[in-house]
Amino acid sequence: MRPLSHRLTAEYLGSLLLAALVIGSGIAAQRLSPGDVGLQLLENAAATAVGLYALILVFGPVSGAHFNPVVSIVDSAFGGLTWRDTAAYTAAQVLGCVSGAVLANTMFDSAPISISTTDRATLPHGLSEVVATVGLLLVIFSLVRTGRANIAPAAVGAYIGAAYFFTSSTSFANPAITVGRMFSDTFAGIAPTSVPAYLLAQLLAAALAVPLLRLLYPTPTTETVHEALDTEGQPR
Template sequence: MTPPAAWRRLLAEFTGTALLVTAVVGSGIMAATLSPGDVGLQLLQNSVATAFALGALILTFGPVSGAHFNPVVSAADWFLGRRSGTGLTGRDLAGYTVAQTAGAIAGSILANLMFDLAPVTISTKDRAAGHLWLGEVVATTGLLLLIFALARSGRAAVAPAAVGAYIGAAYWFTSSTSFANPAVTTGRAFTDTFAGIAPASVPGFVIAQTVGLLVGTGLLLALYPGAGRTADAVVVDHPATKVTHHD
């Protein structure tokens, strides 16, 4: 079966990432409105909404683009699959990254507008600290291990539930509340709300996420030497994907 056209995959990545950030930002605004003064409850509401939305979005867009919504996932897919001719090409990776980042910014703007805020409200929430960066390394590493382990073992079909559950949990067990996504991090700088991050804090988070990418791919190569052969199944099986190799 012929894979979806490039423009369809890019549109899926743009739209899916936009809706993911809309869910993150919008649920944060709603949580702060409904539960003023109770940050713990706000985080619970934000994390639950994000986890469910992410699972639904993976189900919706996975058959078209793989539902990466994350340059780190796309970069790992390209790197692990390049030797076996699977996964994204370098050109695909560049296109996915641009589409995801643009989508994330659009998602923040959409959330702001839905809650009657200015389209762009640059965040003032400082998140620059070593322990937060460590949290991002842990969150990103764990996310990559989960996604590619599922694909390698032929269980990509459970990725929507598993990835949503992981991100929902990582909101709570990481100090950074698990951004784990350079595109989403960038998009969240465009909203001065509960889920925002100050632009000056974005580079530190992106660097930490890149470190997580390196650590995650290193562990995947050590634990699953054949992970690259199933890169086409990340995040959800494409119609043309057939997993036939096992180590």
């Protein structure tokens, strides 16, 4: 496993680029397809899916490419990270996503920080976040625990792209990106008042995913995200 400083740098940069990708493609979609929300969502989802695939390939060999506190929490539950490292990962992920929001706003000549006014806190949205986050964790850790981590980048990108459409919340599925998206009053934003409900749903999903994974994959081929990569960063 790489030194913690290297891993935190990867988590910060990956989270920054993920937030810039999600928010920036949302801003571009709004401007390219004004008045057509369905097309805007399609453009946002497609960019996020393929961009996430690339980011996991880049940063996976260094840190496991979590970019997401619930992924780090579940990895710790399976022994892949210490809880102290998970706390450090979470800080890097949140800071990265906030930085990415500022970067996206600035790249599109908007105010660097604009607090979102998009209210998303409804019961269907909360349920959607539980479903989206459980699904994401099942995709990641089912592959890791059965020795198929080499296809995780494609699988995660495909799942998130699909979940933009099959969930009413458009699948944030990530506490760090949820916080980051508060700082952009654009297509991908979320009002601060809606954030606590999303965070609660995502953490509940992590609590549900761990026993499900233990039930479905009780004898893992590979225990952790990090063990799925050799020292040269190539999937086994």
